[in-house]
Amino acid sequence: MKPIHALSMRADLHIHTTASDGCWSPRQLIDELTRREIGLFAVTDHDSVDNVVDTAVLAQKAGLHFLTGVEISATHKGGSFHILGYGIDPACEALRRLLIHNQTLMEEADHESIRKLIADGLPVDFAEYHAYRHDPARGGWKSLNFLIDKGLCSDVKDFFARWFTPERGISFPEFPSLQAVGDAITAAGGVPVLAHPGSEFHGCSLEETLQEFAGGVIEGVECYHPGHDAATTRQALAWCLQHNLIVTGGSDCHGDFVSGRQLGFPAIEGRQLLLGRLWDRVDTCL
Structure with missing residues (x-):
């Protein structure tokens, strides 16, 4: 049953923790959500559900509404896409x-x-990199923080602008297909949702991205996202209504790791989300 009082709550269904590249632990996240009066949320770590159970327990104690989630990498026609899985059983x-x-x-x-990068002249030693220990509380990942600590990179934007580039022969690996990702989410009892369709991450326009997903794999679209302007949000919402799809949204917050992504922004209330059967999974997914 839809939690009626959750309709008026602030919502954020796209948040990362130390289980992937965010810098907040579940405890820190709950404290931030409480401080900012966000009552409905989901943790959607990249290719990880390691913090889902701990977060669910803390959310219940704090009186917050929680939806289990994950953000899974997929490859389609040579491009990278992120598929959010909501209402999943993390033990599947x-x-x-x-x-x-x-x-x-x-x-x-x-x-x-x-x-x-070493073969291309970067003045570092691979053995030193191999021995380097990444601290999850910093956010990010091993190669990024190693280069930052060596003074060769300033932040994540600099990393993708100068080092992790196709021109250097560096790109994301070939992940499972959209269908394989959708099947895994469905097997876990979840609902697959296309993340940030208007983002430059996909390498194609919003129209092209949505067209690729017409009639298959996904059951919803993340319409509200900090990478979307008002026109993009309106277009994504219209597309969901046309195709009778679920509407979600969130900040894509990584704690303090990614500047410009603040918890709870864009500002969304539960009533703006067309979650369909996902409402039945709020607070009941574990």
């Missing part, structure tokens, strides 16, 4: 196998990117 074996596969791909890509 099929889902966990896919997430471990993606984590392994990214770890290998991390290592290979440093090897390529």
